Amino acid sequence: MFSCFADRSRIRVYDSPENAEKCRSCGFTDIITGKGPFSEYENIRDFEGCDILVTKDSGKAGGFAEKMSAARKLGMQIIVIERPQEEGYYVNKAWGIIMLLR
Template identity: 40%
Template sequence: MTLLLLAGTSDARRLAQGLADRGVPTLASLAGATREPVALPVPTRRGGFGGVQGFQDVLAAEGIGAVIDATHPFAARITTRTHDICATLGLPHLRLERPGWQAGPGDHWTFAADEEEAKALIPEGSVVFLATGRQSLPAWEGLRAASVHLRVIDPPDAPFTFPGGFVVARPPFDIRAEVETFARFGVTHLVVKDSGAADGRAKLDAARELGISVIVLRRPPRPDGLRTVGTVAEALAWVEELPFRSALASLPG
């Protein structure tokens, strides 16, 4: 039996390494949103599954005995579909989702349910830095800002529709680099998704240092009954308790 790891986050990379170190037969899957993703230490497929039937076909063809969903906290459609398919098939299934960020002293954060609510919180004439992903740009239409800067890993083919432009850079970023970037553009408002990633915290610390207002987009709701852990260590402990994993461990050496 093989474990399917739905990857695409720094936690997924750390989990993949832990699975490889323990000799757990694993197939990772990347959605293909990034052109040159960081390589994982386990066999990896790229691209979507082609809907529910395509997902089920991969599960059968690869002999998948359990699934860990370690995709981005905002990959709601993937998480819901994975939960529903695994529940229907009776496959052991776990969601690895790190806790969200917490504001501290000196932070100027406002939470918003979505982009529409966030737009209403940004005054006309602001300089806005979007750390919300390249696919989010259409959702910001109607934002009345003096300039908008959207950070992306890969430069999109589509034109930029605001004064400003794409900021092409690959994470992680340290606080000094973030301070320099925000100061160079004169950023007044930073918009982030509540990913909770430790390696994404630098932009929030830089915003605090510069007195920048931060708008945090809340995470989408999880499916009811979804078993979730918040750390790689907890996910690895769950794997060790899987029926097929326990059976392998009991075989004579």
């Protein structure tokens, strides 16, 4: 989807040879690999020189607040891809169903 911007994009993906190779095969050359969550400082370092951030909503566990803060400090435009609605049951509801089936 974003490979048409590969020549002028920086991409950060989870640190694995497969991820980096997949990015290279799509034409990306400015690839950062690592294992988050990243601190605000690390995000600023990685985003320096960028104008737009496209990111998923990774929530608290994924360091989303730190990512947003860094992008705002750098004056970046931000595009957030929301998390899909989760299907299934919360723990309390699942426990209730289990108890009914006993």
